[in-house]
Amino acid sequence: MAKNAGVRVEMPVQDPLIRRTNFDEVALGYSEEMAKEEAARCLQCKTRPCVDGCPVNVQIPEFIAAINDGEYQQAYESIVETNVLPAVCGRVCPQESQCEARCVRGRKGEAVAIGRLERFVADWHLEHSKSAADGFQSNGHKVAVIGAGPAGLSCAGDLASRGYEVTVFEAFHTSGGVLVYGIPEFRLPKHIVEAEVKALQTAGVTIRTNCVVGRTISVDELFEQGYEAVFIGSGAGLPSFLGIEGESLLGVYSANEYLTRMNLMHAYDEAYDTPLRKHRRVAVIGGGNVAMDAARCALRMGAEEVSIVYRRSMVELPARVEEVHHAQEEGIVFNLLTNPIRILGDESNRVRALECLRMELCEPDESGRCRPAAVQGSNFEIEVDSVIIAIGTSPNPLIHRTTDNLDINRWGGIIVDEQTMQTTRPGVFAGGDAVTGSATVILAMGAGKIAAQSIDDYIQSKAQETQEA
């Protein structure tokens, strides 16, 4: 047993003062000893509440038991039975509100660090595996998946393991979706995503990059080309702006633009051609994980001061506690109860300040969060030369606009039957942020899995009908 079973084994991290100047991964991962010590804290409950807390139902007690036995390959196999991106999920899942929130250990102390253990196993595998050809056996049916992000990859992986010939159509030049354009290198190294995508390709998934469904090819044409079902996992890529004065000034970015330049296009690296201006004082508007990511990127680009501007208080911040904590350690300033009302420019149209109002919290609203109200006459300016807007994204309308009989709700999300992920058009399924609007990697993966099952049922029942006829 561990020295103090109530406390989890700490994971080493880069020193905040050092890491704020580099793009290397912040959290360094468990060593074998640490993993074994932490694994020993698992009570192996019969009721397995943690598994129910996981959107893809990772067999958590099994994989932790395997770590305990030093059987890391077995632990890996146990995880990938239900989760095709373990190294990704071990890093970016909000475990504290999912599996770890249900951990019995958590009642009297700290929950077992399931995420850190998952990461350990996945990283161990990446380091030690010899990528053997998986011996993919086709069942003769073709499925098209739109978008190589978490939802699409999860759906594709599950379908390939059942013998489907899956082609993933990706608009960008690189697979991974938000994992490569959104989440920064220091939180999720790109070589990790690349390795997990490669594992899927080895397992029989074909990926076609540079193909924008809705432009290069339509959903109708996919069916004409012999795909029997289509899964739409095109994400929520459309950035929202505030609609306040000054949003077109130079130095105002959507978080999507800022992060895409940084992550997908490697703008922080001199060897790459994509430019990114260095700013001195940056305000990031929003309080989610994306806002934290953008703020921490801006800091690493050499900004003197980076602040989060959020209209509610610390407790309402939607970002993961760990991300907020990391941002604070690195010196990000939190301007809370602050609502931006106008961006001010200088004579050459560059951002010079952000005008804000102080807010106070009132009664909780229907979402349970306290509603902020402006304090009249409390206007003040924050001197900045850049404003990054990280207030959310909505589903990209491109596929909906170019596909008949595919209904969307008023937020632009594709309407599906939540049990099956079936859309309003037969043979077309959808899941992830394209349906829900921006949510988490793991929820998207869960939706992809459900859709894979439904697509399997759909194609098999159609094949049956054909046989009977």
Add this chain to the structure above:
Amino acid sequence: MFTIIRKKALNNDVTLMEIEAPDISRKAKPGQFIIYRIDEQGERIPLTIADTNPETGTVTIIFQQVGASTKMLAALSEGDSILDFVGPLGSPSHLEGIERACIIGGGVGCAIAYPQAKELHRRGAAVDVIVGFRSKELVILEDEFREVCDNFYITTDDGSYGEKGFVTDRLKALLDAGNVYDEVIAIGPVPMMKFVSKLTKEYDVKTTVSLNPIMIDGTGMCGGCRVTVGGEVKFACVDGPEFDGHQVDFDELMHRNSFYQEQERGHACRLTGGMANG
């Protein structure tokens, strides 16, 4: 990888390339664009499609060397390949119902104006073309334009070829002479489009312009290409790139397009090791 099938220098700064990209070639319509990336370190650069040949599966692009990425592209030869080539992006031009049009091209913008003239001509519309260049040695696509229009006018700023003056001078003369157009389509440098739009507004002639703002993904994701049109924010990559010239805030667009110029000038070109714009 996408292979360069044909390369031709149109003038010292402007190059034509035919790229093998059958999927795009099959789908592209006038007004749409592609995004290319030369290699792993490259930027994503948007270029409007100048022509397509679905039979050979090629897409023609015509581009001016303005920065590191276009210089690197121009340095490639027939038979070489580029890493990424995606499209067709953007909304196609709305050419339905136009019976008589005046197409105006400025500089390398002629490459984008040409497919519009060609398509309108094919549809049987009467097409007048005005093209403008700084001087004679910069003239491109003259023969191509002459083949697809009824009246062809060429202006140069210094008078070294055609009429001395700007495209707006010629357009004004045509309008004053009583020529009536269903639509003016103006594609070129932002100031040119601005002044054409200003002029046609006085004459109340519908005017379409094609914008080429800074963008990354070209699918509506980054919002970097936002332009103000009729007081509303639009994304040029999906809502455009063509807009009503009378509604576009050209001054804002000019500012936004200048954002990376200093950096571009200071950017050491990977190809020559020298300064890209120096």
